[in-house]
Amino acid sequence: MGFELSFISLAIIVLALLVSSFRILREYERGVVFQLGRFWRVKGPGLILIIPGLQQMVRVDLRTIVLDVPPQDVISRDNVSVKVNAVIYFRVLDPQNAIIQVEDYMVATSQLAQTTLRAVLGKHDLDQMLAEREQLNSDIQQVLDAQTDAWGIKVANVEIKHVDINESMVRAIARQAEAERERRAKVIHAEGELQASEKLMQAAEILGRQSGAMQLRYMQTLSNIASDKNSTIVFPLPVELLRGIVDLKEPKA
Template sequence: MGFELSFGFILAMLVALLLSAFRILREYERGVVFQLGRFWKVKGPGLILIIPGIQQMVRVDLRTIVLDVPTQDVISRDNVSVKVNAVIYYRVLDAQKAIIQVEDYHAATSQLAQTTLRAVLGKHELDDMLAEREKLNSDIQQVLDAQTDAWGIKVANVEIKHVDLDESMIRAIARQAEAERERRAKVIHAEGELQASEKLMQAAAMLGREPGAMQLRYMQTLGAIAGDKSSTIVFPLPIELLQGLRERDRQA
């Protein structure tokens, strides 16, 4: 009786041990297998066999991971303090390097992203952070990708989400934008005056070629004044009449 119980217990243990040797890895998973503590091979996906007690397996997810970089205090090259946060998209390309070369590749990538974000943005001025985000995203991505390549990680994309400024700096930027709009308005007004003066010179040259043209223009002006309902009528005096009076006084 005791022998049968022992045999049944041993059989159950063998069956359980045999079942534990089989592992199923999904399409996006790989298994880094160590045999007696030494790296053996990368297995998966599908059904794989692991020898219990001799081999150990570490699962690695190959899907793209979205890493939210916490808000970082950055001082720009023009000594402006801003708070910047970003999001990073990366994935594991080499499961062996991701497990062997670094203790925790997710934490290591997160810390590296924070320091790289501060280092890269600190080399640029505030205007560049606000206006050239695409270039800054590319610069950060290239630096991260070069440093994480030894870990078997590919940084696919970096996006700066928010650049938070102090209230005083926001008011300063608003004043700067207002001054810029006023400058453009003055330039446009000056260009309009220049174009109007050029057209007036052309009109005066055309009217000066024909003496009768000035008289016709004079009659048109009188007609416009007569059609006005105002009680005050301004009667324009031709300049030619004044010139005639001056010449008669000289002759006298």
């Protein structure tokens, strides 16, 4: 009886070890297998066999991971303090390096993203942070991808979500925008005056080529005034005529 119980116990233990040696990895998972502490191979997906006591396996997810970078205090190149947060999309390309080269690739990528975000944005002005986000996203992505390549991680995309500015700076930006609009309005008005003066000069040159052209213009002006039913009619006189009258009144020396 004791022998039978021992045999049954041994069979149960062997069966439990046999069952525990089989692992199932999904399509997006890989298993980094260590044998007696040394790296052996990367297995998966599907059904794999692990020798209990001799081999250990670490699961690695190959799907794209969305990492939210917490708000960072950044001082821009023009000495403006802002809070910036971003989101990073990355995935593991090499499970072996992701497990062996870094202790925790999630924490390491998060910390690296925070420091890189502060370093890259600190080299730009506030106006660039607000207007050139696509270029800043590309710069941060390239820096991160170059540093995480040794970990077997590919940073696919970086997006800056919010740039928070204090109230005093918001008011200053509003005043600056208002001044910029006023400057543009004055420039447009000055350009209109310049174009109008050029057109008037061209018209004067054309009218001056024929002596009767100015008289016809006078008559057209009088016709326009009469059509408005005004009680006062102004007759334009040539300056040359007034100058001749003045010369006649002046006594000759």
